[in-house]
Amino acid sequence: ASPLSESIQQTTQAEDVVIYSKSWCPYCAKTKALFDDMAQPYTAIELDQRADGDELQAALLDLTQQRTVPNVFVKGQHIGGNDDSQQAARSGKLKALLEA
Structure with a gap:
């Protein structure tokens, strides 16, 4: 694996929620708002x-x-993108993962 792949794996193992994002992206903003609304740090x-x-x-x-x-x-x-995250939140999958 490349150093970047290893860095991604280390980061995603160390933190409960990691969002790879772009500052101007509206879907990224929606995903961050989802976790903000859950009072879930990311x-x-x-x-x-x-x-x-x-x-x-x-x-x-x-x-x-x-x-x-x-x-x-x-x-x-790996959860996926904004649609996947919103769907996981609606279905209760997200909450279950966070509490696991």
Whole structure:
């Protein structure tokens, strides 16, 4: 695995919620609002504000098969994007993962 892939895995294992995001992305904002509404702290990594953002996004694609942001991980598990996160919240899956 590349150093970036290892960094992603370390970050997503260490933090309960990690959102790979872009600061201008409306779907990312919706996902962050979802966790804010749940009073659930998260780590947001803004790819557009990092020198290695493009490389990081490529490493995420390799790991998750997902090119788009937000790219959400809960307790080290890849959830997906905004639609997936909203769906997981509605179904109770998100709460169950966070409480596990």
